[in-house]
Amino acid sequence: MNTLSPEPSAAPAPLLRTTLARRSSPAVPMAETAPAVESRDFKFWYGATAEPTLKGITLRVPRKAVTAIIGPSGCGKSTFLRAINRMHDLLPGARYGGELLLNGQSIFGPGMDLVALRQRVGMVFQRPNPFPKSIFDNVAYGAELNRLVAPRDLPDLVERCLRQAALWDEVKDRLDQPGTGLSGGQQQRLCIARALGNQPEVLLMDEPCSALDPIATQRVEELIHELKRDYTIVIVTHNMQQAARVSDYTGFFDRGELIEVGETEQVFTNPASPRTEAYLTGRFG
């Protein structure tokens, strides 16, 4: 029998229903906000292969909201995310097609300064990767590098970022200790603080909680909820409940295509595509 049952009003998995109920729906509908990041038929190739890894993604990422990207492993979520701050530039032979815009300006265009782009678009990686420097120097790194604040204002900035990252109370007495000496969850929050220290507009998070325990995960999720007041956040996650809890909008990727995107509530409770529904209910494949 076909596992893809064509029920039109598919019920979400029970766990999702409870988490969804607690979440308020986004203030602004997706189409009406001016997007912070917009991709138009964006394609990406890792090498000289004929088949692109991303096959034409058209997606608007609303400002000051959390957009989750979900999808099976290898579908191109990280590839898409890393294109937004051009982390692919290091790879020889990588190509792209279509358009990718930050505030309406082409990310790959000649007018885009790579250093400025990466300052405006911060990134938090799957595994915490603090520098083997002091906690203070980790957070101050971007601001010092890009000369964002005067040296005497650095302590204020560091404190503010650590507070925003909900790490201040745990580390305020040992800012001179190496950041690599923190626990995994603390390290990840340090990396978030470090990204905030760069005063970005957009924060990209690639499975930021996959190396964390449930408590640390919860803290990071609360943090994301706080941060969306000031930042545009794009988060890749394999955890459906997490996507449901933290995001306002959700995009479902499969095999290099964006299958559907919409308000999280709608995507989870009433997905337009049977493929999304199959994935959400665990009957995928």
Place this chain on the structure above:
Amino acid sequence: MATSSLPTPEAPATAPPASLVGAQHGDRVFRLLLTTAALAIPLLMGFLVYELYTGSALAIDRYGLGFVTGSTWDPVAEEFGAAPLIFGTLLSAVLALLIAVPLSLGVAIFLTEFAPRWLRQPVAFVIELLAAIPSVVYGLWGIFVLVPLLKKVVFPFLRDTLGFLPFFQGPIYGPSMLAASVILAIMVMPFIMSVAREVLLAVPNSQREAALALGATRWEAVTSAIVPYARSGIIGAVILGLGRALGETMAVTMLIGNRHEIAASLFAPGYTMAAVIANEFSGAGTDIHFAALTYVALVLFVITVLVNAAARLLIWRVSRGAPAGGTGL
């Protein structure tokens, strides 16, 4: 019935397989072998120190610690002082590092971060080949190519531009402290370069990405993230080079001029501990001459151990709290 038609499963092996017991036995033998080997090294070292000590007892009795401060070396008058040798050894090694470290680090960084991919492996391979050239060949090359070049071009240039410093004054001979330091630098470069390169290659890509994602340029990522991450390994590379420079004998003695003298000018000849041992050991006519040379060997041994201990302390201090930024040697 269905079960009867199924093939019976093979009898489970209840007795422990013989091969496993054998492996455990082999383990024991192996461990014994390794332990013996590991113990043999400190033993050998102690034996070496003992030999050096008894061999130089005569000179130690006669000159005591004044040996390391005295500066006359006269086998006929049986007067021996090693200060110029110690000075020459340390100075030539330090100068060699001053030249070799920036160059080899530059090459290592270029090869790991900036060079086009097709170039990286071949260049690294060629540089590592340089480490395999016998030291006497470097010495010959130094005599026929390097010294004339230094004498005609580099030394006069240094005297004209930096001549106000005492290091670059006085007559130019050719064989000199500076010539020996340059050849030493060329000889230790491949070692420092290849170890530093390995260490830089071992820096996880996540560190590189972290720096780049924060808006660092490639160069800023190298100086502010990659090199600091690898710092203890890089210091290890430098120490390896220092060890080689302190003990190098053949090429040095061919180029340093072999004169027992402490000169301010780097154009003047000098001498090193290793060089004097190699030159005079076979011709040592008297017991006291022989003992003095062994005493020099003992001093060289002690200095090498001290320098390495200090370097290890340095590595330990910079790498505290840091992840293993490479091997640390």
